[in-house]
Structures are given as structure tokens and as C-alpha cells.
Amino acid sequence: MTRRYRMARPEEHRALMVQDAQAFGDSTTSVSIDRSVARTRVEELRVLEEDGNRLGLLLARGQPVRWGGRPVPASQVSGLSVGAEHRGRGVATELLRAYLGEVHERGAAISTLFPAAVQLYRRAGYEYAGTLTLYEAAARHLPVGWPDGWRALPVPADDPAPLQERFARVAAGRSGQVDREADWWRQFLLADRGSGPPQVFLVDGPDGPDGWAILAVSSDVSASEVRTSVQVVDWGAASEAGWRSLLTLAAGFSSLEASVHWKGPDPEPLALLVAEQDIRQLRQDRWMARVVDVPGAFAARGYPSGLRGRITIGVSDDTCPWVDGTWTIEVDGGEGKAVRVGDDAEVTTTAAGLAALFAGYHDPRDLATLGVVRGLDQAGVDFLRAMHAGPKPWSPDYY
Ligand SMILES: CC(C)(COP(=O)(O)OP(=O)(O)OC[C@H]1O[C@@H](n2cnc3c(N)ncnc32)[C@H](O)[C@@H]1OP(=O)(O)O)[C@@H](O)C(=O)NCCC(=O)NCCS
CATH class of the missing domain: 3.30.1050.10 (SCP2 sterol-binding domain)
Known part of the structure; x- marks a missing residue:
């Protein structure tokens, strides 16, 4: 029996998204699958097949990743799944090997991913390379006060351009940061996750543009309490006044007893602006890289x-x-x-x-x-x- 690695065909796009959702235990309702189809370009999907049967699939994206202040040509493994009936026979290993050969040909210098099975990737030459850290603080613990001449301007959630411009200045020096193209903003940061579009703000000071925030605010009502959560989908600012403005914006939800969640570096520099030990690390994921x-x-x-x-x-x-x-x-x-x-x-x-x-x-x-x-x-x-x-x-x- 011969195995073959190939690009996915447009007519199998939907079936592949169902297969992927099944592998990860995600919902396979038509609304969820519609959303995955919209978020994934068929050109990003790779398949390993054996005598015409699809054994597994790999979702590859192709954004540069910044390291030491410069963009490194890169590819992201954004999903890898093998049909339950085909597991334990080296399919994932073979998919990865073929994928690495392909992206090397295409000019990627590194590959990055969030591992669900570390040993699989480590054997294929990946190692831990950075973190994604989720922080939480009560809105009422955040410092309040708009610096003189600073304000937040709400804007529609459909235009990545002003966000990209601000992000480019703030994120240029980060290591491990994906250089997000406009589609990345639309799919990952500005998309409606089923409860309406997020709230987007631009933060400007007397000298012009500085920061941005994308917020998803939700409330969970139970018999005994209402829990409001301000999820910071993404934010950043170039200056102290910009950050103070962002914290003031988030603190504005304190009357709802809200907790604010965001992703940041470890250690989180924002701790320098908060009076007490009120910032909690909720969770940390390590992601991996490979030199291609x-x-x-x-x-x-x-x-x-x-x-x-x-x-x-x-x-x-x-x-x-x-x-x-x-x-x-x-x-x-x-x-x-x-x-x-x-x-x-x-x-x-x-x-x-x-x-x-x-x-x-x-x-x-x-x-x-x-x-x-x-x-x-x-x-x-x-x-x-x-x-x-x-x-x-x-x-x-x-x-
Ligand atoms: C993880 C998964 C892709 C592995 O596919 P597979 O074809 O069975 O993997 P392989 O046969 O190539 O196994 C290679 C190695 O991966 C590791 N591995 C495989 N399945 C694993 C699992 N469920 N958990 C942890 N490690 C696993 C093992 O180290 C294995 O080597 P070994 O068999 O010598 O111990 C598959 O189980 C799957 O689709 N799971 C659900 C989706 C998922 O978790 N994907 C990972 C996304 S990051």
C-alpha cells in the first residue's frame, strides 16, 4: 500500500473540516463547520492518503515570525489530525516529514506550532521555543485615569489597517510574534465568535496614534451571581500613557465586578503599573519551533x-x-x-x-x-x- 502526501482539493474542504473537528472533539454542527471552512483556506490543507483513503490532515499557515527584531520566513502547523481508526501507525510522523520537506522547498526557515502531543513533535525536531500566557485581574484593581489629552476611539471591527499600523510599531521587537497579515487579523482577532463582533478601540494621544484594544465582553448569569468577563482579544501600546489609557478602558467595566483576561509576556510588564499583586497568571502554554x-x-x-x-x-x-x-x-x-x-x-x-x-x-x-x-x-x-x-x-x- 502506498501513502501519498498532497494538497487538499476544494471539493474535500468541508469533509476535512469535519474530520479535523472529530479528531479534536470539537462541534460538528453545520454552523461550526461553516466557521472552520471560512477560517481555513483550502490551499492551507495537506492530506496523507493511502490507496485513495484520507488518513490524516495537516493545516499549514505561512506567516513570518519575528525573532530578535526581524521577520524570519516561517510556517505554522495550525492543526494536525489523524482519523481515529488510523492512529498509532506513523501517519502523523509521515505527514510532518513531508510537510517539512515541502515548506523547506517553499523557503520557510523555521516552523512553529502549539503542541497537543509534545513527543510527536520533539521527535520530528521541534522543541519548546516560547510561551503564551493568560493573565487575569479584577477590573476594580486596575489603575484608573485617562492621561491628559488621551482618549479611546471606538471603530468598526472590519478594518485591520489602523490596528496593523499600531501593532507594527509595538510588536517589531518581540521574539516569537507572528507577523500578522490582514487576513490573520480578520480570522483570528476581529472575527465574530458567535456572540457578535468584538469591540475595537484605537488609543490616541496628543502626538497621534499609540495603542489599540480588541475586547469581547460577556456575562454569565447564574442563580446566585452575574459574572462579567472582559476578554482582551488583543491589545498593545507604545508608551506609558497608551498603556494607562488601555488599563483605564478595561477598568471601566469595574461596576460589573468584571474580571479582565489578556495574553502577555512572562514576566508581564503591566505589573509595574498595578498597585498590588493583583495580576494572576491563569494559564501558560508552551509552543514549539523547528529549524527548517x-x-x-x-x-x-x-x-x-x-x-x-x-x-x-x-x-x-x-x-x-x-x-x-x-x-x-x-x-x-x-x-x-x-x-x-x-x-x-x-x-x-x-x-x-x-x-x-x-x-x-x-x-x-x-x-x-x-x-x-x-x-x-x-x-x-x-x-x-x-x-x-x-x-x-x-x-x-x-x-
Ligand atoms: C496526535 C495524533 C496526530 C498522532 O497521530 P498518529 O498517526 O497516531 O501518530 P504516530 O503514529 O505518527 O505517532 C508518533 C508519536 O506521536 C506520539 N503520540 C501519538 N499519539 C499520541 C497521543 N494521543 N498523545 C501523545 N502522544 C502521542 C507518540 O510519541 C508516538 O510515538 P510512539 O508510537 O513510538 O510512542 C493523533 O492521535 C490525533 O489526531 N489526535 C487528535 C488530534 C491531536 O491531538 N492532534 C495534535 C495536534 S497539535
């Missing part, structure tokens, strides 16, 4: 401008043979490059270890202690730490 193209990945990302150094690493990778081998990674003047070299290296790792070294989420000393990277000396640890100076990679986007 070694020279491409290390050349695309940014580095601290004063850093100068190099390290030679032997990488074993049986999923992507083009990654396997010994590489010298050199950084100088904010630019990095990776070149294949012939010699054996003292520092050795797997594809997953290389992903960890690229990402900078785990400390290099811990990677050495726990055997993810072998042969790393103090100079190597110092160089890798310096390469990742700054906030740890994080993503407010779940995909």
Missing part, C-alpha cells in the same frame, strides 16, 4: 548589535537530512550566518536541540545540564546567552 533551513534561520533573525562570536555545532537530524551535519554559526554587527563545515564538532545536539538554541527560550546552561546539547563549555554558554539577550519569546496569538 539552518542558513536561512540564523541569517534572518536579529542579534544584539554589540555581539561578536561563533560556535560550531554538530546536528543530527534524520527527519530533515539537509539540516543534518556540522554548522558554524557566526554573529557580528547584528548579523548572523550559519555555514556548513566539514569537521566534527565538540558541541553536538539533535534537531530539537538546535531549535532550542535558535529560540533562546530555555537557558543554554539548562540545555547542557539536561543533555539536550552536549559538549557546551562556559564560553559557548556565554555566547548563546548573549545572543538571546532580552525578553523571552512569547506569542499572544494561538494558532
Whole structure:
């Protein structure tokens, strides 16, 4: 029996969305499936079939991801599912292998995903690369007061352009942030999730545009109480006054005893603006990355401008043979490059270890202690730490 990896066909779009919903235990009502069909382009779906039977499907998106202040060509695995009757026979592993070959051909330097089965991805060369952290605070604990000359302007939830403009300034320096195209805003952030469109605000100061907020406010009424929740779908600001305005906007729901939920980095800098220990971490998910193209990945990302150094690493990778081998990674003047070299290296790792070294989420000393990277000396640890100076990679986007 032969297995074949291919793009999905338009006529199977709906059936694939049903298959995916079944695999994850999501609703398969026609309204839910309509929504998944609308959120997913058929060109993003890949199928592994065997003698005409679909065994599994993979949903791939293609947004660059920022690292060290620069966009890195990337692909996101936004869904992977295997029919219940076909599980445990290597289908997911084979889908991933074929997908990595395909996106490498298409020019992706890294691939990122939110894992439901970590071991599956780790074996395919992915490792933890950053976080998505959900925070909560009671609206009444947030500081109140519009800074002089600042205001929030409500706008319709159908135009990503002013949001994109503000986001570009705020998010440029983040590591792990998807560079969102207009469709990403529409599908993931501005979409109506069944209870009407979210409320969108632009925050402007005396010097012009600064921040934005996308809020979904809901109430849950039970016999004993009404719980109001302000879900911050997305927000950001460039300045202190911009952030104070956003907190004031959220605090405006305090008469409803509302709790405010948002996604942020860890540690959350907003704690600096809140008087007490009132911000709670509700949940943290780790997401993963893989290096798909070694020279491409290390050349695309940014580095601290004063850093100068190099390290030679032997990488074993049986999923992507083009990654396997010994590489010298050199950084100088904010630019990095990776070149294949012939010699054996003292520092050795797997594809997953290389992903960890690229990402900078785990400390290099811990990677050495726990055997993810072998042969790393103090100079190597110092160089890798310096390469990742700054906030740890994080993503407010779940995909
Ligand atoms: C997870 C899933 C895609 C695996 O598909 P599969 O074809 O059975 O996987 P493979 O046969 O290629 O297994 C490869 C490895 O994945 C891991 N794995 C497989 N199923 C797993 C599960 N349910 N939970 C945790 N790990 C799992 C195992 O380490 C396995 O290796 P092993 O069999 O040597 O132990 C499939 O069970 C599925 O569709 N689940 C529901 C949807 C889902 O969770 N998708 C993951 C999205 S991030």
C-alpha cells in the first residue's frame, strides 16, 4: 500500500473540516463547520492518503515570525489530525516529514506550532521555543485615569489597517510574534465568535496614534451571581500613557465586578503599573519551533548589535537530512550566518536541540545540564546567552 502526501482539493474542504473537528472533539454542527471552512483556506490543507483513503490532515499557515527584531520566513502547523481508526501507525510522523520537506522547498526557515502531543513533535525536531500566557485581574484593581489629552476611539471591527499600523510599531521587537497579515487579523482577532463582533478601540494621544484594544465582553448569569468577563482579544501600546489609557478602558467595566483576561509576556510588564499583586497568571502554554533551513534561520533573525562570536555545532537530524551535519554559526554587527563545515564538532545536539538554541527560550546552561546539547563549555554558554539577550519569546496569538 502506498501513502501519498498532497494538497487538499476544494471539493474535500468541508469533509476535512469535519474530520479535523472529530479528531479534536470539537462541534460538528453545520454552523461550526461553516466557521472552520471560512477560517481555513483550502490551499492551507495537506492530506496523507493511502490507496485513495484520507488518513490524516495537516493545516499549514505561512506567516513570518519575528525573532530578535526581524521577520524570519516561517510556517505554522495550525492543526494536525489523524482519523481515529488510523492512529498509532506513523501517519502523523509521515505527514510532518513531508510537510517539512515541502515548506523547506517553499523557503520557510523555521516552523512553529502549539503542541497537543509534545513527543510527536520533539521527535520530528521541534522543541519548546516560547510561551503564551493568560493573565487575569479584577477590573476594580486596575489603575484608573485617562492621561491628559488621551482618549479611546471606538471603530468598526472590519478594518485591520489602523490596528496593523499600531501593532507594527509595538510588536517589531518581540521574539516569537507572528507577523500578522490582514487576513490573520480578520480570522483570528476581529472575527465574530458567535456572540457578535468584538469591540475595537484605537488609543490616541496628543502626538497621534499609540495603542489599540480588541475586547469581547460577556456575562454569565447564574442563580446566585452575574459574572462579567472582559476578554482582551488583543491589545498593545507604545508608551506609558497608551498603556494607562488601555488599563483605564478595561477598568471601566469595574461596576460589573468584571474580571479582565489578556495574553502577555512572562514576566508581564503591566505589573509595574498595578498597585498590588493583583495580576494572576491563569494559564501558560508552551509552543514549539523547528529549524527548517539552518542558513536561512540564523541569517534572518536579529542579534544584539554589540555581539561578536561563533560556535560550531554538530546536528543530527534524520527527519530533515539537509539540516543534518556540522554548522558554524557566526554573529557580528547584528548579523548572523550559519555555514556548513566539514569537521566534527565538540558541541553536538539533535534537531530539537538546535531549535532550542535558535529560540533562546530555555537557558543554554539548562540545555547542557539536561543533555539536550552536549559538549557546551562556559564560553559557548556565554555566547548563546548573549545572543538571546532580552525578553523571552512569547506569542499572544494561538494558532
Ligand atoms: C496526535 C495524533 C496526530 C498522532 O497521530 P498518529 O498517526 O497516531 O501518530 P504516530 O503514529 O505518527 O505517532 C508518533 C508519536 O506521536 C506520539 N503520540 C501519538 N499519539 C499520541 C497521543 N494521543 N498523545 C501523545 N502522544 C502521542 C507518540 O510519541 C508516538 O510515538 P510512539 O508510537 O513510538 O510512542 C493523533 O492521535 C490525533 O489526531 N489526535 C487528535 C488530534 C491531536 O491531538 N492532534 C495534535 C495536534 S497539535
